[in-house]
Amino acid sequence: MKSITIKDIAKICGVGVSTVSRAINDHPDISRETKDMIMEVVRQNNFIPNKSARNLKLIDSKTIAVLIKGIENPFFQKMIRVFEEEIQNRKHSFILHRVESNQDEIEVALELIKEKRLKGIVFLGGFFFHQEDKLKEIKIPFVLSTIAITENVDKKLYSSVSVDDISESKKVINYLCKYGHEKIAILVAGNKDKSISTLRLQGYLDALESNNIPVNEKLIRYTKSSPNAYTMENGYKLMKELLESGEEFSAVYAISDSMAMGACKAILESGKKIPDDYSVIGFDGLDMTYYYNPSITTIRQPVEDMARETTNILFDLINKKTENQHKVFEGELLIRESISRLNK
Amino acid sequence: MKSITIKDIAKICGVGVSTVSRAINDHPDISRETKDMIMEVVRQNNFIPNKSARNLKLIDSKTIAVLIKGIENPFFQKMIRVFEEEIQNRKHSFILHRVESNQDEIEVALELIKEKRLKGIVFLGGFFFHQEDKLKEIKIPFVLSTIAITENVDKKLYSSVSVDDISESKKVINYLCKYGHEKIAILVAGNKDKSISTLRLQGYLDALESNNIPVNEKLIRYTKSSPNAYTMENGYKLMKELLESGEEFSAVYAISDSMAMGACKAILESGKKIPDDYSVIGFDGLDMTYYYNPSITTIRQPVEDMARETTNILFDLINKKTENQHKVFEGELLIRESISRLNK
DNA sequence: TTGTATGCGTTATCAG
């Protein structure tokens, strides 16, 4: 079942393959008539050029890949849109490529670069625990977007766009403290998970200290299951355990909005009220937090702006307009209905 | 900046390219020592085979692609997992490929088939308004999963896995009627959108008729914006308009869970209660409906089973074990807290 | 067990 090739088309048209190639690719050096004639034959025979062959031959491809770890995370939804738009505006092709949680994103990137002759890469989500020499293998421009780097790598080796998880996390806790909360629980991702979760936990600890509140280890709840720790289900389970433990607290900080909603459910199910009995605060700024009942106070990451800035930096790098950059965005505290005031 | 190829490796190792190829691809006809030696060199030089070249050469690739339209739809999240698992269990590679809402999925499929030498394809989401001859161009096995076909095409030409949107929709309305509701509003996708929305609306109309309830056009609300009609935002807007219109109703059926949650928000925001003032029912069975407050009654599509069955059929087709099949799954009514009983 | 040569389907170079 051999499929039709450019040669077949050339034969049918009675022209050379290069002429067909020129017709397909809108080359200038071809007369209107031959082009029209060829395109007609192409259409009639449903000829579709083989991209592998094309990629193999091409030296320069004008395509950008976004490698996303955790595509199921609703947090990325809006960013994808922006990437698509921005990249297409710049007349480049956009490839969204999912990397599985057990895959090494750099390996995947390296393969894709070769396969597609990429111009640039965006790494979205996940966390880098890579060594410097790993990063150095990527010879094309790339930007880490909403990624926590844990290793101490030279900032000159990469670009990044992110929020400061530690300080945003402090913001959360300071806000709760301002409202009189002292017994503040936190729902974080499994303790071996060296990631964004660790940073947000760090912010929590720092803020408690600066507010002179002693840390109660029993109020720090870690998810068991991985790799998908930031789910509603985990938030629900953790909250349920916490409630059943009998440990006292007045507010809970879930390090993701999904977990926050799960936590809310557990609280409501136990017959308690939000925010009257317990205050809840999330992180990320998912739309869903607005629609939830009660609406949930959270820190919004400016995802659209972050995606836009990511592409800006990437194309600046591609056009050699800049060295590697690190842009940190400020989160926005969205004050909703899930926090009560304890002091007056 | 030429990148390293199999030839370079061969040269370094002092062997032929075919030997290197054999080493990389775990061929049997190669001695342990040469293989180990070669692999060591491969590692040291970070050699990564070019997939385009490989795909071009290969005749048989053992890869399955899932083309998904509307990847941002949380409905597909769980299915993706299953596809990945099932396909990997069968020792095939899994490619998730996003098709944009303005793209023709068949065109995309045709390209991908050539590029990757696919063994099979799953079309996930969206709706087919394609002619028969379009479908006939796809020469490899494929299955339409959770897709509404609007054209009248010969069922022998394709396989499908779905729920019966019309009858599930009737189930919804019959349930509401049983609880004494008669003034039932429905939130559907924009009227030009010939899709699943149309089918669910049809079920609504049919069920009203069989329950001897006259249709009130004012209770049928269409989203304006496309292409992403099934969002919380649209549910919210539609509900708000409906409430402000002053039209009387006791229950609302949103044809997607996301819309249902948006609708709930609008109701709650207006100071009304669910289900005391208004009953709400959704469709799809997203996890979120459980976590919402109040939890939302909905029709659950058995997504995992559907994904599993999709792969089963696909591989049966690949292995020539079967002709094209059409499997219809039954939805499950998840009774939650968002419906009140009007009659006693 | 290993090496050589050929072709996969395109695009690009270069001569006509």
Add this chain to the structure above:
DNA sequence: CTGATAACGCATACAA
């Protein structure tokens, strides 16, 4: 403007 031909990087038939 057009056509032959040489790559692109790899896998494989075939020869050794």
